[in-house]
Amino acid sequence: MIDASQVINSVLERHGRDGTRLMQILRETQESLNWLSPETITAIAAGVGWPRAKVEGTAGFYSFFHTQPRGKYRVLWSDNITDRMLGNMDLMQAMCKQLWLEPGHLSEDGLVSVETTSCTGLCDQGPAVLVNYRAIPRMTAERVEQMAELIRKEIPVADWPAEWFVIEDNIRRADILLGCVMAPGEALKVSLARGAEAAVEMASNERSWREAVHSADPGPSVTLDEIKKSGLRGRGGAGFTTGLKWEACRNAPTTGENATRYVICNADEGEPGTFKDRVLLTRQPDLVFEGMTVAAYVIGASKGYVYLRGEYRYLLEPLNALLARRREQSLLGKNILGRAGFDFDIEVHLGAGAYICGEESALIESLEGKRGVPRNRPPYPVTHGFLNQPTVVNNVETFAAAAMIAGRGGDWYRSFGTAKSAGTKILSISGDCERPGIYEYPFGVSVRQVLEECGAKNTQAVQISGPSGICIAPKEFDRRIAFEDIPTAGAFMVFDQSRDIFEVVRNFMHFFAHESCGFCTPCRVGTTLLKNLMDKIAAGHGTQYDLKEIHQLNSVLQISAHCGLGHTACNPLVHTLERFRPAYERRLKSLDFEPAFDLDAALSQARQMTGRDDADAHLSNELETVSEKA
Amino acid sequence: MMSDTFNIDGQEIPFTPGQSVMQAALTAGVFIPHLCYHPEFRPHGSCKLCTVKVNGRPASSCTLPAAAGMEVESNTPEILDKRRSLLQMLLVEGNHFCPSCEKSGNCQLQALGYELEVFTPHFNQFYPNRPVDASHPDILLDLNRCILCELCIRASAEVDGKNVFSLSGRGITKHLIVNAESGKLGDTDFALTDKAAQVCPVGVILPKRIGFAVPIGQRHYDAAPFSAHVDEFKPTAASQGERS
């Protein structure tokens, strides 16, 4: 029997009883105690000196924290549309049958639960599951059976067949970034050397570089110049110019006792269909850490965090090992590469199942131990970020590219891509194609070329940059992947002619409703209304009236939602209503109105209680034009 | 010295630096609908009833710093239409049966519904199953009507120093919780005299044994509509300070 208070105490000790580390405290406690009981929450709250309700509020926000008892095994089926296309629903049903349970409910013996979760970033090797937060790709009927057997026999997940847990990288096309061979530390050394060169020509009479003003070491500013020269723009979606972001942060004053700046790597990668950051963190993690360290050098930061999505829990140990190696190599820690005062270290923080935490200000809230709710802006993170200090948040790929630029120069980088979109972009390709996986292209590549190279046939539509991105039809396949045409965070989901676009969109609307943080009225309520409308149309009860409702809800979300999730939640609907309207219309009733709910089903309980089944004990869902009843 | 001005629906509004559009408007006696705004607290920006367009771009007026020369659209048919939808969303999300609610006549959600002529909740009712907590000796907590404005949370944390309330859940399952392992208000240090007991804009936090004390006709919003009460919402010195 595990002693709960001992577990909680040692976790608290490990984290210095620091409430801003609550996410890690909750996760580590749960990993030992299986769930977060009311008593556990009380103890943790006391330990970090926070109001109990605040700790409960954080625990209650994240899908991967349990404030209700749960089984020894929790099986979560990744439920992206690509998993669906690979048959995940049938497999999940089969698993439930074999384990004698209903999806979403704990088995009667309290041993196991089986349910769905948002995209786990294994779209090129689905259908995927998480078992106790360990990723297992390529599920098959046979594997379902074996897994059910292991669960019934209560074999610990750690003893399950190791090959089940193998995650493929599936790199199909590497370019400068995935193909980059740079020794760890090279970019940093080049940056320091560049500074030394420049120093020869510069007078040095200003404050220290930590104050982010040019100093004895002009290295930070000349490195910043290279980043600016490169034209690098953020790879996480919004496409903000990286050099300008770093400069704004570098120029923002630090405040208070622990005055410093922070570098945060956004590895939340929650956008369904995106998995390139996972592969970067597997194949080029040194480059990512190096980019963060370059950023720290430029802006004068002392601490960095990688916010790693909980779905990638399995990467935690290898990344920590790599960080330890980099410390040994003097690429992290105090006086990096012998440069006095260049102190910087990196820590990996795990998320816990919340797409919204990819939004940078929600990410920061989460990193501070709070509910992942986007902040009011202004002020922006570059001036008031983590712990209210100037903070740079960049995507994994952005940091990797920045490291290359620091090492090879801005002009070199600019020579790839298009005039307005410098460099390359990594695409995560999934869905109907022969070779799903990772493809790195110089910006400017056409959708058509990508489709050809991944072996897509009879393509009906491509969803680029995930549900919040854009859905395009064949006549647009000559459009290009670039900030000036189709910008993307990386997802590239292919749907061939056999797919029902309506079901694709319905899956996305369920995703948004599930992932809305609930802060603002339009998104909290609106995404659920939209989800319900899609379900109504799917059930064959939709009318033109419902399509009008969709447009109204879209306009409300556009004008009043608090953050990008709400603003883009209707994109899949709007894009596909423009391009694939028949996918909706063929499901609609010709009538202009249908009841909001299934009338006949609404009599089910009364039928059950009265035992009646006569004609009058039923209601048709069609409007009777002439009724004999009154 | 002339102070700077901006413009709402054609009317010039003076402002002092640091004021939000909402604060400046209310100070000038111009009404912008709001629910999560409260003059004594920092702006929150969650209800979105105060949505306006500034130089053609949408923004929440309670969190947007005023700036000279801004062109703000507020009472346009387009924006009023969206505000109505937002109110309707709040109405269907909870269980609002005004005839049996003690707050009726004094309720801001209801008053705003009247102001904007919301005749119907329009959307399909969620009819959520939400608890009523009667465990506290002096206060009833009827969560059926909570609109999640977080005013009680802010008041309890910032004024009372008690942190009685917080939120849990996410998305449509987001809900108010209290600071007790039992989850019961009666097990917290909440008191009738707390600021948090005074701020709820709707009928959630209700003093017990008062009932429908004020007769219909004399309730807060009986005589004059919400918009005629701007003076009560003018910013105080405290709320003019730092925004976050």
Add this chain to the structure above:
Amino acid sequence: MNAPRKLKVATASLAGCFGCHMSFLDIDERLLDLLELIEFDRTPLTDIKHVGANGPVDIGIIEGGVCNAENVHVLRDFRANCKILISLGACSVNGGLPAQRNHLDLRDILKAVYSTDTGLASGTQVPNDAELPLTLNMVHPLHEVVKIDYFIPGCPPSGDAIWKFLTDLLAGQTPHLGHGLIHYD
């Protein structure tokens, strides 16, 4: 010039309390003015059983929400035979007080009413007479079952509100209820 044809109006009470109908009568002597403009088809005040039996109806007015199968039939009948359908009163607009049972399981309610020994003779069963309409799992507002053209909230709406609304409508204007006339309670 001929006097305009009188508009035909029908009314019904579903899961309501008749409060709204009482309020309708409460428009007092103005009812006589109104009768210059309208004539009644089926209402609880007339003998006509089937809405529209005497030709199409211009305006249907319904109080009360939808709580059983019969309510659904009446409501659909109204929708099929009325050009304009008005949802009158809190119960028809959002389910009102009857909808406060919605968070309970109907089976538990029926059990509690019929099968526990409070008042009813022991052994009483949930009635299964085919003449009785079955109860819906939940009470619903009218607009979730048929398309509604106008709503007049209130429990009940005041006579003045009904008067203002109808006279606006009859005058061909979008009805407005200013402060004091619109209310939800």
